[in-house]
Amino acid sequence: MKGFLIALQFLTRLPTPRLTVSAEEFAQSMRWFPAAGLVIGLIVAGAAWVGARTDPWTGALAALIAWVLVTGALHLDGLGDMADASGAAHKDRERLLAVLADPHVGSFGVTAITMQLLTKLVLLHGMIEHSQFLALIWVPVAARIAPLAWTLLLSPLHDGLGARFRGAIRPIDLALWAAVLLATTVAFPALLIAVPAAALWGLWIKRAIGGISGDGHGAGIELIEAALLLALVVMAAA
Template identity: 45%
Template structure:
């Protein structure tokens, strides 16, 4: 279970007592477990939404968003902000992109991207809760699948796009098995057919993001993966509302 616990401690702030990732496993070993951890994140978000639903969809959406940010530690939002700063300053230069993305300071592009993403998720979650009404179980399943698909997309990108130097992206890519990715994708697609078929759109979204990173930057780093997760989650939430 070291791979699962590594994925859990890396992608979330959930406790794993007595587990030391540096001794029991690395990020590459955790790769197949990313969608599973995503589903756990989605269920926690759904629980928060359900707790606040009695006070109205906006309160439920706010609690869900707070839970989403808290359980992930804002990890993917940070990646989105770093990518926005990098793209704004790099002008197609991969070395400049990495340099800016690694800067611990957040620039104007990053602040704007994070603010817009938070606002987007809040509005989409509220609309989703209004549409779901009393069917909280279906909403929980849809949120779990949304978060799982977003992290499955990370595996596709890690396999399809070369890493930008040594780091998180290269360690993740080393553990990605195309057969496992395909099997997980089929499994998610089968479940989605019964819950929310439009979520299968995560497949073209993942390949579209992979193509974007390859053409725009020439590779991916950890921030690109975080940004991809945020973009995919928002896109799937939008599809759930439009369906």
């Protein structure tokens, strides 16, 4: 239970009890990332349902605002940093790491964040149009299974957040959450898109950046969430 609370404290801005956390406990909390995603999913779907009582666009906006507020834009920050760093990747590794460490957001980052928010808004509208509220709950869950795989299979980019998680994830952790994902696809087959999406992001990270980092995890989560929303909307409309 402590691991779940640590994960909730790290991934959300929800009030949680004060905890004394060791470095090992913090790293092991990654095993609970998908469970924290379930809490996020319930909040986002709830906001969508309430807003949709007015109209679908209001529901989509309410869901998007809830999504950003509950996560504190944590993963959007990673997406912006990765977009800026990818623009510097053609130069040298030192430049790439410097851009990742820079707290300022560049033009690539602003563009990526803006496009991601617009993409989610439009796709959330599609989810509401097709009454996919239950499916929406599972989108943040499925997206947060992917970091377990990246941590297990990719080398850390540097001595940062990605390195702190290294060694804390066991194959059994990934297998258990993969089983949960497989079970949910009985009701929502489109959630399976999380698997190739996670694999493609992992391959791109390895080739273009060289390893996984906290920003890599955050950006990947955002992109997989968008891919899942798109897949669910397309399947619902078919």
